[in-house]
Amino acid sequence: MTLLKWPRRHPQTHGEEPQLLQLFNSLNDVVLLLDKQHQVQFINQYWQTITGIPVEETVGRLFSDFLHPEEIPSWSQLLNKIIPSQHETVWFRLISASGELRWCEMRIQSVNKDQLYPLSATLCDITPQVRNEEVRHASHRSLQSLVDRLPAMLYRSRNNASWSMEYVSEGCELITGYSAESMLNQSQVSLGSIIHPDDATHVWEEVQQSLETFSPFDIHYRLTRADGTEVSVQDKGRGLYSKSGMVLGVEGILLLTNK
Structure with a gap:
């Protein structure tokens, strides 16, 4: 040719x-x-x-x-x-x-x-x-690294009694003693299962009231860590909603307190 x-x-x-x-x-x-x-x-x-x-x-x-x-x-x-x-x-x-x-x-x-x-x-x-795309990925990795270094637990959960986690930052282990992987999708342990029994009803009612009024919540309660010790935490969060107003889940941050 x-x-x-x-x-x-x-x-x-x-x-x-x-x-x-x-x-x-x-x-x-x-x-x-x-x-x-x-x-x-x-x-x-x-x-x-x-x-x-x-x-x-x-x-x-x-x-x-x-x-x-x-x-x-x-x-x-x-x-x-x-x-x-x-x-x-x-x-x-x-x-x-x-x-x-x-x-x-x-x-x-x-x-x-x-x-x-x-x-x-x-x-x-x-x-x-x-x-x-590479820049976006690099920015995401940088932000994720920052989040994981925070002495706090960032989370996104379903609105159920177990508070089943869809996302949880690496600070989870510092707060709860459990690894992030062990809490995702309730594979081993759920947030709801480690809330102190005397505080669980109060937490549920406070969050549900905030969800109904589309307002943020700020709650203090106790958790039982993986080693059996109790810690006091502050939970600041808000609801996630669809365009029609249906509750899709909850996102927030858990911080250790001195209470």
Whole structure:
């Protein structure tokens, strides 16, 4: 198959080819063609925009030459999955001319419905979105680390007699003596089961009254820790509601007190 050349090498040839190449070069996505050896036969100018690698230095090379080494196994698996008349979509990292990594989404398929090669593909640079997601994850990890270091127990529970936990911070162990994992979804122990029996009714009634009036609560009561000792805590929280006003749960913070 004759390689498609970059238009500056063969301008104004093959009839409408220059106009077609001009169209490809106006796109803000990479368009490429791969032969049976997975070498680049054609690629448009946007490739150079996102990678800094000239088109002339790309045509004729294996596409895998531009992938991050850790992506090579996934690339090989992708090529083995492709069948005529179907497309595959994958994310991977490219190495730019400066050494910077660029995240791309590739959609690849056979040009012809009845044979596998050549392969056509489009690449969309998703690096900004991936970076924003990484920033959000880093911020979440930082916030979670801060929460877990607090000498307090942050929680979200269902509104039942057991106060079954849907979320609990690592400060749970400091307050109750139980690990966070042991209290989640009442797998081993529930908050309701360690509230002092003489305080349990009072706690339930106070919370229910606050939920009915859509107001926060601030309650003091006693807990029995894992080692059997009793501690006094302050529980400050509020209800979680649906748009219709139905109670979905309770969230709050438990603090040790000197009472």
